[in-house]
């Protein structure tokens with residue numbers, strides 16, 4: 667459920683040359699098998715609009731900001747991501763929509779598995795049925 671969403675803070679190593687953050691495998695509750703990123707998102711565009719049956723993902727706003735609207739079949743919440751050293755852990759079975767991308771926003775995603783189209787639920791009513 668959306669109660670299982672987690673904001674995970676990453677180490678931030680600051681010095682006069684700037685900041686460095688790191689994601690080591692033990693900071694996430696899953697081993698990541700894939701990394702992808704969303705960028706050059708035009709103003710007003712929305713991404714997501716689906717749920718995953720098994721996939722777990724960790725999202726970070728590497729640059730800029732965007733909102734993630736999350737639904738567990740019952741409740742909805744919105745998480746604003748805008749810090750490169752804090753990420754959102756999305757467990758399995760959560761519907762997500764990404765919107766309000768700032769210009770230059772980059773969304774980095776670490777995923778628990780490779781790309782599998784059969785893991786997606788792309789219809790909201792089907793998602794509600796799946797959650798029953």
Ligand code: T46
Nearest residue numbers: 700702704712713714715718723725762764775780781
């Ligand atoms: C999610 C949100 C945050 C691939 O070929 N490999 C991949 O690993 C991914 C993620 C996508 N694709 C292809 C599939 C589509 O033809 O790239 C195209 C765009 O994918 P999609 O419409 O799923 O993109 P988003 O931004 O709506 O969703 C993605 C992830 O698919 C999804 O798991 O949670 O980012």
